[in-house]
Amino acid sequence: MTIAYGLRDRYCGEVDETCVGMNISVCGWVSRIRDHGEHLVFLDLRDHTGQIQCVVDKNINIRSEYVLKISGFVSYRPEENYNDKIPTGRFELKDCEIEILNTAEALPFSLNSKANIDEALRLKYRFLDIRSERMQYNLRLRHNVIQAIRESMSSLDFLEVDTPLLWMPTPEGAREFLVPSRLQKGHFYSLPQSPQIAKQLLMVGGMDRYFQIAKCLRDEDLRADRQFEFTQLDLEASFVGQDQIIEIVSKVISDLFLKILSVSVGPIESISWIQAMLTYGTDKPDLRIPITITDLTALFTSTKVNALRGSSVQAMLLKNVASLGRAKLDEFVAIAKRLGGKGLLWLRVVNDEQGLNFDSPVSKFLEDDDRQAFLKGLDPNEGDLILVVSDEPLLACQILHAVKTYAISEFLIKEEVSKTDYRFLWVTDFPMFESVDENGNAVAAHHPFTMPNEDDLQLMDSNPLKVRSSAYDLVLNGWELGSGSVRIHKREIQEKVFNALGLTDQEAESKFGFMLNAFRYGAPPHAGFGLGIDRLIAIVANESSIREVIAFPKSQSGIDLMTMSPTMVDDRTVKELGLSVLDKDKSETK
RNA sequence: GGACCUGUAGUGCAGCCUGGAGUGCACGUCGGCCUGUCAAGCCGAAGGUCGCGGGUUCAAAUCCCGUCAGGUCCGCCA
Numbered sequence A: 001m002t003i004a005y006g007l008r009d010r011y012c013g014e015v016d017e018t019c020v021g022m023n024i025s026v027c028g029w030v031s032r033i034r035d036h037g038e039h040l041v042f043l044d045l046r047d048h049t050g051q052i053q054c055v056v057d058k059n060i061n062i063r064s065e066y067v068l069k070i071s072g073f074v075s076y077r078p079e080e081n082y083n084d085k086i087p088t089g090r091f092e093l094k095d096c097e098i099e100i101l102n103t104a105e106a107l108p109f110s111l112n113s114k115a116n117i118d119e120a121l122r123l124k125y126r127f128l129d130i131r132s133e134r135m136q137y138n139l140r141l142r143h144n145v146i147q148a149i150r151e152s153m154s155s156l157d158f159l160e161v162d163t164p165l166l167w168m169p170t171p172e173g174a175r176e177f178l179v180p181s182r183l184q185k186g187h188f189y190s191l192p193q194s195p196q197i198a199k200q201l202l203m204v205g206g207m208d209r210y211f212q213i214a215k216c217l218r219d220e221d222l223r224a225d226r227q228f229e230f231t232q233l234d235l236e237a238s239f240v241g242q243d244q245i246i247e248i249v250s251k252v253i254s255d256l257f258l259k260i261l262s263v264s265v266g267p268i269e270s271i272s273w274i275q276a277m278l279t280y281g282t283d284k285p286d287l288r289i290p291i292t293i294t295d296l297t298a299l300f301t302s303t304k305v306n307a308l309r310g311s312s313v314q315a316m317l318l319k320n321v322a323s324l325g326r327a328k329l330d331e332f333v334a335i336a337k338r339l340g341g342k343g344l345l346w347l348r349v350v351n352d353e354q355g356l357n358f359d360s361p362v363s364k365f366l367e368d369d370d371r372q373a374f375l376k377g378l379d380p381n382e383g384d385l386i387l388v389v390s391d392e393p394l395l396a397c398q399i400l401h402a403v404k405t406y407a408i409s410e411f412l413i414k415e416e417v418s419k420t421d422y423r424f425l426w427v428t429d430f431p432m433f434e435s436v437d438e439n440g441n442a443v444a445a446h447h448p449f450t451m452p453n454e455d456d457l458q459l460m461d462s463n464p465l466k467v468r469s470s471a472y473d474l475v476l477n478g479w480e481l482g483s484g485s486v487r488i489h490k491r492e493i494q495e496k497v498f499n500a501l502g503l504t505d506q507e508a509e510s511k512f513g514f515m516l517n518a519f520r521y522g523a524p525p526h527a528g529f530g531l532g533i534d535r536l537i538a539i540v541a542n543e544s545s546i547r548e549v550i551a552f553p554k555s556q557s558g559i560d561l562m563t564m565s566p567t568m569v570d571d572r573t574v575k576e577l578g579l580s581v582l583d584k585d586k587s588e589t590k
Numbered sequence B: 001g002g003a004c005c006u007g008u009a010g011u012g013c014a015g016c017c018u019g020g021a022g023u024g025c026a027c028g029u030c031g032g033c034c035u036g037u038c039a040a041g042c043c044g045a046a047g048g049u050c051g052c053g054g055g056u057u058c059a060a061a062u063c064c065c066g067u068c069a070g071g072u073c074c075g076c077c078a
Helices: A119-124 A133-155 A196-204 A242-261 A272-282 A326-338 A368-378 A393-410 A491-500 A506-522 A531-539 A571-575 A583-590
Strands: A023-036 A039-049 A051-055 A068-075 A091-102 A178-181 A189-193 A208-219 A227-240 A270-271 A294-295 A313-318 A345-352 A355-359 A385-390 A426-427 A431-436 A442-443 A471-476 A479-486 A526-532
Touching: A023 A051, A023 A091, A039 A068, A051 A068, A068 A294, A091 A208, A119 A133, A133 A208, A133 A227, A133 A531, A178 A385, A189 A583, A196 A208, A196 A227, A196 A526, A227 A431, A242 A426, A242 A526, A242 A531, A270 A272, A272 A294, A294 A393, A313 A368, A313 A393, A313 A479, A326 A345, A355 A368, A368 A393, A368 A571, A385 A393, A393 A583, A491 A506, A526 A531
Parallel strands: A051 A091, A270 A426
Antiparallel strands: A023 A039, A023 A068, A039 A051, A068 A091, A178 A189, A208 A227, A227 A526, A294 A313, A313 A385, A345 A355, A345 A385, A426 A471, A431 A442, A471 A479, A479 A526
């Protein structure tokens, strides 16, 4: 018996020519039984490495998913009975002795079935679901990815430091989970939405380079790519700027893809936020999709068509879909209106006696200049479909992006988007503030510790919405994989940003006083990044939801279907925490 | 807070639009047969609160309303 193998001599999937002729023991679960009568029973034993066929020639009372230790002689199968579908298909265990380590009831769903098992059922019995090949693969992949990241970070002189889970609420940003304090009644810790402030304080503490495979917690609504708790590669480095962080993260990513997938990522393109918005209509474009937005404003300055006389003219060409029915086109228009646009104009490219022409609700208003403008601006072919939104540029482009996303999900070019094509993109120069609220205060686009672009500092008071920040996102195939920024390390600039956000000095002091205080004592210039590991693994695993790469995820309404948490607790427990539950009847019926 | 999709035997589905006896398929389960299978095969059997509640109707899995659960998305996610 060895440390590695315990009760067994080999793992099931490891049986190979090196052990032919040996009497070995394997342990695992019964995957399938093929019973030919008492003289011949085939039994597939499965563990985390694979499966091996065991031949039994006596009466047994074994059922699926029993836990067995099987001892037998490893033999080659008769050559005509090789099974090429599995790695151990040339071997089998003969003259087997079976020890039943545990019995099992029939499972609520089959682990062998190729059918899609209802996800709620899988989550209720997650401990069984994890036995499936899919989950075994995904969780092993997750381990390998995290392991590779730790090695990379370590080799780049980053040091892993734990930061507290029970900490200080940071009221800006995502809604946080609160934890009542028993010892300090009426006081609360919060679970961090990210270790942001802690890692900046580590920089003040002279750690130079920090990273953490960090749990982040956000009490916001769940999605396919969002869970309450998720895992982030959190990193921060001193005396570096945007370029170094981008270089570091790019290296970690490309080393990872080479190691895990043998894929060479190559240099990662970079695009400014405004350019991304105007070209793709989103700040997280999927570069695998070759549909971009063209600004035709300059070509329609003197048009008489009202639908083309908005403050800009943004157009998108969809190849070979002019046959699309009116119902779909009406849905496009509906999407545009739902997003706050005035509408959307479509033009089918046809070929008539005048050459290329347009079939559209505005056909009869189109003058020759308008036709030429579309031909010149978009170079369409017969059978293409042109979609145009004439509105404020950002809104128009966002509408076209939404329509494009819908079109792709419904009918467009799906087969052309390769799942094994990994198109990374850095998006830089995000706006510092995304809007101004009803009180005239700016609303931060990133977090309030983000350094404004130095060239825009003088706009902070006069025109804050024009201020760019030193923030950058890493995008992969339309997923936001992570984001980071250069941080403010000077107290004066930090105060200026808090002011723009509408925080009074007193508020800033009470919420972030410890941080402002730290900045009095020599904070180094620093910058960092947070990379969503669940999303990264989901993409690498070719899964469309991060739930598939998390051992025990929650449903969209935030319930763990296995434990059925969250649960009620008894009054005494609540009272001990210095709390009382309001509207209890209502919460009990839920 | 909102929109849409889904819920039928242990599992995966069909049936629903156009109301007429829980009508059907595959897998699994249970029993029997079977000495080279590998999604073994053959024979047989059991297995149903059609998510739940209400309404319309002579009659509801089917139509209507509500509700619960799951999913996708919008809002939200500094």
